[in-house]
Amino acid sequence: MSAKGRNKDLLTIGANQTGDMYHLKAALALEPNNSVVIWNSDQFVKTADDIAKYLRPSANSLDLVNGDAMKNKGIHVGKATSLIAEKLQDPLQNFQVLDQKIRTGMATGVDGLSAKYAEDLNKIGFKQGIPYVLVNYRNVADKPGGVHPEHDTGDKGFKQLMQAAKSTGAVPVPMGDPPEYLLKELLREGIMTEGQANLSNYWKLDSAKGGRNQETGLIQHLAKNFNVVSGIGMRSGTLDMLAFVGIPIVSLDKDPKGKEGSWLRTTKLESAYGSGRYGTLYVNRLQADKGQGKVLNDGEFSKDDFQNISSALRIRRYSDTGFKPVDFIPIDNTHPFKNAGLAKHLLDQSREMLKREFERSKQKQIAQSDKVPQVSGKVKGQTLRKSSDSESSSEPSSESDPSQNLRRPLQNAPLQSATLSESSSELNQSASAQKDSEQRRRERNRRAKQRANARKKLLK
Numbered sequence: 001m002s003a004k005g006r007n008k009d010l011l012t013i014g015a016n017q018t019g020d021m022y023h024l025k026a027a028l029a030l031e032p033n034n035s036v037v038i039w040n041s042d043q044f045v046k047t048a049d050d051i052a053k054y055l056r057p058s059a060n061s062l063d064l065v066n067g068d069a070m071k072n073k074g075i076h077v078g079k080a081t082s083l084i085a086e087k088l089q090d091p092l093q094n095f096q097v098l099d100q101k102i103r104t105g106m107a108t109g110v111d112g113l114s115a116k117y118a119e120d121l122n123k124i125g126f127k128q129g130i131p132y133v134l135v136n137y138r139n140v141a142d143k144p145g146g147v148h149p150e151h152d153t154g155d156k157g158f159k160q161l162m163q164a165a166k167s168t169g170a171v172p173v174p175m176g177d178p179p180e181y182l183l184k185e186l187l188r189e190g191i192m193t194e195g196q197a198n199l200s201n202y203w204k205l206d207s208a209k210g211g212r213n214q215e216t217g218l219i220q221h222l223a224k225n226f227n228v229v230s231g232i233g234m235r236s237g238t239l240d241m242l243a244f245v246g247i248p249i250v251s252l253d254k255d256p257k258g259k260e261g262s263w264l265r266t267t268k269l270e271s272a273y274g275s276g277r278y279g280t281l282y283v284n285r286l287q288a289d290k291g292q293g294k295v296l297n298d299g300e301f302s303k304d305d306f307q308n309i310s311s312a313l314r315i316r317r318y319s320d321t322g323f324k325p326v327d328f329i330p331i332d333n334t335h336p337f338k339n340a341g342l343a344k345h346l347l348d349q350s351r352e353m354l355k356r357e358f359e360r361s362k363q364k365q366i367a368q369s370d371k372v373p374q375v376s377g378k379v380k381g382q383t384l385r386k387s388s389d390s391e392s393s394s395e396p397s398s399e400s401d402p403s404q405n406l407r408r409p410l411q412n413a414p415l416q417s418a419t420l421s422e423s424s425s426e427l428n429q430s431a432s433a434q435k436d437s438e439q440r441r442r443e444r445n446r447r448a449k450q451r452a453n454a455r456k457k458l459l460k
Helices: 021-030 045-058 077-088 095-105 111-123 155-166 180-188 212-225 237-244 263-273 303-314 341-369 387-394 424-459
Strands: 010-014 035-039 062-064 132-137 171-176 228-234 249-254 278-283
Touching: 010 021, 010 077, 021 045, 021 077, 021 095, 021 212, 021 237, 035 045, 045 062, 045 212, 077 095, 077 263, 095 212, 111 212, 132 155, 132 237, 155 171, 155 180, 155 228, 155 303, 171 228, 212 237, 228 237, 228 303, 237 249, 237 263, 249 303, 263 278, 278 303, 341 424
Parallel strands: 010 035, 035 062, 132 171, 132 228, 228 249, 249 278
Antiparallel strands: none
8 A cells, every 4th residue: 555545456336337347447457466456336336347357357456335435445547648648658568568468458358259349340340441430429418327418419519520531532431339220310311331240229239249259359359350541539438448459549529628537548559559549529519418318419529639549540541552551750748729730830840841841842943933034136136035924034923833832923014115226225125134134133043042041931
């Protein structure tokens, strides 16, 4: 026991915190000697038994207790997440080894079920070589003791996520318990097709009926043997489970607006895994809450949120072997909320694109500026080449240069055409025109350099 009365070898979880049991399972995969206490088991008997059955094979010991007196006597669920993140980021540890321990440790006692898993996944429409995006439907508001109903998906929100997943070219796969009428709407609107892969109520499949270990084992088998591009949904334990078994996820969370809360736990996992495996996007939609059997709203995402979600999924683009997640830059725990995770990567990627565009434009401009207009005085009656021709060639049009909007074109007045003569006054005029052209060329180069420096500062 510590000075504060906490047992560092004891993990504690509330009987209604069903989503958090996946975090404890991952922590036990790394610390198998730890014990578990499930508190408030007298208030939530069914879920307490469910959690106990899932965690007991991985724990040194497990006890169910009444009331919440044991809540803070050990490592509670939030600290268990920290334990996972700290282990994965330990420079003295091998990340791949720890990651594999978590992947395999998320489901215990399922070694003999591979054939049954393969059979059931085939029955519900999964095929080799096809890219899939798993779209999780969350609904706890109607369930006793449901935690964070503001993270429920909502009907319209779920349809938007399915549509965003389909826009990537992958097959959007409903997961969780979406209502039957909603699935029929998705079929009618062409977002789903008859006979396609469907993980709705997957826990009812024969191979997954044994409990959470068998259910997780099915998803584990799916991740290992099929081309699952990503999982997406509002923040939930089920989505975290996908990440733990190796599926890249996009976890959507309400913008915390500076308030600390349980969203910090997702930040820790994103920092540990990197955004390519565990990506977070913050959204500003209204909560999809329900009260007294009445839907307060349908969880619709705003236009901007929907565009960001679609972009985040499309980043996981095609490669020669199908979809592969981009290796996003890991971030630390202090990143700004608005630029967190995938949102930060989208911003960085846009910046890089603009930078490349500008560099190409600058090179083209310098190359064209080096061309000095030719002036000839040898042939009587020959017309001077208009310096306006040279001017227009050194400033490419917006149609030919996609980065034209990044800079202000020069507005130099063109010289008028003149006819050469043998008189000294006309020759002097010709020399003056050449001198003016050279001055304009230098001025163009000076302004181009100024714009380049200003753009570099902007892109930093």
